Amino acid sequence: MGLFDKIKKGLQKTSDAVSRSLDAVFAGFVTIDDDLLEELEEALILSDVGAANAAKIVMEVERRAQRQNVTSALELRYVLKDTLLDMMLDNQPLDVSGKPAVVLVIGVNGVGKTTSIGKLAARYVGEGKKVMLAAADTFRAAAADQLEIWAKRAGADIVRHGEGADPAAVVFDSISAAKARGSDVIIIDTAGRLHNKANLMNELAKIDRVIARELPDASRETLLVLDATTGQNAVHQAEEFNKVAALTGIVLTKLDGTAKGGIVIAISAGLGVPVKLVGVGEGLDDLVDFDRSAFLEAVLPPLEGGIS
Amino acid sequence: MAFEGLTEKISSAFKGLRSKGRLTEADVKDAMREIRMALLEADVNFKVAKDFIKAVTEKATDAEILDSLSPAQQVIKIVNEELIALLGGQTTRLTIAPNPPTIVMMVGLQGAGKTTNCAKLAGLLRKQQQRRPLLVACDVYRPAAIDQLKVVGRQLDITVFDEGQGDPVEIAKHGIDHAKRNGYDLVFLDTAGRLHIDEKLMDELKNIKAAVTPTEIILVVDAMTGQDAVTVSQTFDQALGINGVLMSKMDGDARGGAALSVKAVTGKPIKFIGTGEKLGDIEPFHPDRMASRILGMGDVLTLIEKA
Numbered sequence: 001m002g003l004f005d006k007i008k009k010g011l012q013k014t015s016d017a018v019s020r021s022l023d024a025v026f027a028g029f030v031t032i033d034d035d036l037l038e039e040l041e042e043a044l045i046l047s048d049v050g051a052a053n054a055a056k057i058v059m060e061v062e063r064r065a066q067r068q069n070v071t072s073a074l075e076l077r078y079v080l081k082d083t084l085l086d087m088m089l090d091n092q093p094l095d096v097s098g099k100p101a102v103v104l105v106i107g108v109n110g111v112g113k114t115t116s117i118g119k120l121a122a123r124y125v126g127e128g129k130k131v132m133l134a135a136a137d138t139f140r141a142a143a144a145d146q147l148e149i150w151a152k153r154a155g156a157d158i159v160r161h162g163e164g165a166d167p168a169a170v171v172f173d174s175i176s177a178a179k180a181r182g183s184d185v186i187i188i189d190t191a192g193r194l195h196n197k198a199n200l201m202n203e204l205a206k207i208d209r210v211i212a213r214e215l216p217d218a219s220r221e222t223l224l225v226l227d228a229t230t231g232q233n234a235v236h237q238a239e240e241f242n243k244v245a246a247l248t249g250i251v252l253t254k255l256d257g258t259a260k261g262g263i264v265i266a267i268s269a270g271l272g273v274p275v276k277l278v279g280v281g282e283g284l285d286d287l288v289d290f291d292r293s294a295f296l297e298a299v300l301p302p303l304e305g306g307i308s
Numbered sequence: 309m310a311f312e313g314l315t316e317k318i319s320s321a322f323k324g325l326r327s328k329g330r331l332t333e334a335d336v337k338d339a340m341r342e343i344r345m346a347l348l349e350a351d352v353n354f355k356v357a358k359d360f361i362k363a364v365t366e367k368a369t370d371a372e373i374l375d376s377l378s379p380a381q382q383v384i385k386i387v388n389e390e391l392i393a394l395l396g397g398q399t400t401r402l403t404i405a406p407n408p409p410t411i412v413m414m415v416g417l418q419g420a421g422k423t424t425n426c427a428k429l430a431g432l433l434r435k436q437q438q439r440r441p442l443l444v445a446c447d448v449y450r451p452a453a454i455d456q457l458k459v460v461g462r463q464l465d466i467t468v469f470d471e472g473q474g475d476p477v478e479i480a481k482h483g484i485d486h487a488k489r490n491g492y493d494l495v496f497l498d499t500a501g502r503l504h505i506d507e508k509l510m511d512e513l514k515n516i517k518a519a520v521t522p523t524e525i526i527l528v529v530d531a532m533t534g535q536d537a538v539t540v541s542q543t544f545d546q547a548l549g550i551n552g553v554l555m556s557k558m559d560g561d562a563r564g565g566a567a568l569s570v571k572a573v574t575g576k577p578i579k580f581i582g583t584g585e586k587l588g589d590i591e592p593f594h595p596d597r598m599a600s601r602i603l604g605m606g607d608v609l610t611l612i613e614k615a
């Protein structure tokens with residue numbers, strides 16, 4: 001199943017999914033008036049794009065509608081889709097071309113870092129790559145055990161130290177081991193940390209420096225994992241993590257649950273960090289490349305027999 | 309940065325009110341618009357925010373208030389008081405069963421903080437009320453979930469009952485039997501994270517409930533949750549009849565508007581907050597502190613005094 005189908009499946013289960021509330025807005029009106037625009041703004045806020053973003057989007061939609069002489073509510077639906085498409089960054093796949101390539105995975109507690117790493121490892125192993133996982137979450141109870149189970153499922157190697165060990169030392173060792181064994185990709189699991197905790201953020205900066213020092217020429221991805229259920233705080237998370245380790249992409253998890261995903265738009269449009277991967281379940285293959293058109297198709301599917 | 313801007317907005321709305329000797333209905337409505345924006349940026353559910361603003365505006369535009377000696381002070385007070393009331397008014401405790409053991413079932417979305425916080429709660433009640441807690445490992449799905457519970461149990465020196473990857477309903481039953489036989493008077497069931505839309509797994513929770521009749525079902529909600537908090541908590545409540553809520557990850561800088569949404573739609577009290585990853589990081593919930601936090605002010609009360 002592609003992203004489109006998975007999200008659509010999720011949307012069907014959620015009665016107040018953004019697509020449905022947006023469709024209700026467009027179905028409720030024939031012409032474009034203030035009430036329609038207000039309801040559109042409400043629907044966008046309910047999908048977690050944020051109040052300020054919602055106002056901005058509606059203003060832009062209105063401006064385009066005037067310029068293009070769009071007068072019917074149905075046509076406005078397509079104006080909205082185009083507007084959102086233009087606001088989101090282009091699709092960008094992960095770059096793991098170097099050998100070894102390094103993927104550093106970071107984020108706040110419980111968002112889905114370890115699970116996403118398991119899925120990503122499975123993908124690369126499936127492509128014939130030799131994958132090394134680094135269990136640099138030495139803090140959370142049984143974090144390394146959890147990663148080890150994923151390593152087995154995916155068919156990846158793992159480097160782990162004891163509980164409470166220095167995470168930077170785990171990273172250092174995993175890089176040495178990867179060099180020795182000729183691994184293609186190193187994926188580093190880190191402990192969940194809240195972005196307002198300076199000491200934990202410094203620890204992350206240290207990990208970042210170890211990678212830069214040990215593998216100065218490696219292709220690097222630094223992925224921030226965000227839970228799609230998160231509200232406006234996600235934007236703040238992205239800003240703060242970006243300060244200690246330059247982000248190259250976002251992994252948006254649990255999109256199978258809320259299927260609102262308005263935060264995708266807030267992040268992609270507002271932060272300039274592309275969403276690269278999307279988590280749509282707890283299984284090994286529930287990770288797909290983000291595709292903004294497919295995402296918008298799922299949110300605003302083409303109407304049956306309708307105009308386009 | 310987004311947050312400081314918001315705080316400024318709110319205080320400027322309040323300042324706007326303070327600078328006027330007399331208030332008109334329009335003045336109040338302007339201020340309410342700012343407060344509504346603040347609530348939305350704090351992730352209070354859109355519909356909840358709308359109802360709240362409506363109720364407060366009605367009270368605040370009452371002639372008696374507008375004509376009073378310090379109308380601005382009155383309006384601000386109303387906003388704060390209504391928010392506190394909506395958040396439940398006072399601190400609510402965990403119910404203890406008249407006949408032991410007290411059974412607490414922890415439920416919620418994936419990664420919300422169930423496992424960590426059931427250990428924290430067990431530790432807290434052992435210390436405060438000299439209870440003998442037992443943790444029961446009913447999450448048979450998540451990789452290393454049982455190991456995780458065992459580790460936190462060991463850290464607190466609290467016994468963990470597990471039967472490996474068996475049937476969660478049977479494990480719950482056996483866990484309760486084990487507690488009864490061995491004199492544990494407080495049992496926590498750590499269930500697997502699940503989506504509210506996953507019917508099969510929601511049925512599993514219903515079956516556990518039917519099998520062991522928990523004293524309390526606690527929904528664990530991440531303080532960072534957005535607009536969906538309403539649907540999630542409503543669905544869990546409708547399926548299970550939850551007794552209360554634990555808000556986790558309050559040590560972050562999220563405004564925690566989800567708290568208001570959850571309370572408003574389920575009517576169930578928020579009983580505890582999780583304030584860190586360490587096993588002592590748990591506190592009772594205080595509605596007044598939460599109100600200040602959602603409004604984005606360190607201390608709303610000082611503002612009221614200054615008004």
Ligand SMILES: Nc1nc2c(ncn2[C@@H]2O[C@H](COP(=O)(O)OP(=O)(O)OP(=O)(O)O)[C@@H](O)[C@H]2O)c(=O)[nH]1
Pocket residue numbers: 107108109110111112113114115116137140143190191192193225253254255256257278279280281282286418419450501503
């Ligand atoms: N439904 C759903 N659940 C997910 C998804 N990704 C992860 N999860 C679940 O979310 C929970 C947390 O996932 P983890 O991978 O442990 O999260 P983490 O970020 O590593 O957590 P910490 O290391 O504790 O900070 C687990 O129960 C996962 O099964 C997803 O895309 N969809």
Ligand SMILES: Nc1nc2c(ncn2[C@@H]2O[C@H](COP(=O)(O)OP(=O)(O)OP(=O)(O)O)[C@@H](O)[C@H]2O)c(=O)[nH]1
Pocket residue numbers: 109110140192194416417418419420421422423424425447450453499500501502528556557558559560581582583584585589
């Ligand atoms: N900062 C902070 N982290 C917390 C808090 N409560 C839990 N966590 C962290 O959040 C992450 C997820 O917590 P868990 O207890 O594993 O959550 P869960 O609901 O059991 O997750 P699943 O079983 O996968 O559904 C872990 O990294 C915890 O350490 C809290 O109050 N503050």
Ligand SMILES: [Mg+2]
Pocket residue numbers: 113114115137143189190191192
């Ligand atoms: Mg992890």
Ligand SMILES: [Mg+2]
Pocket residue numbers: 422423424447453498499500501
């Ligand atoms: Mg758990």
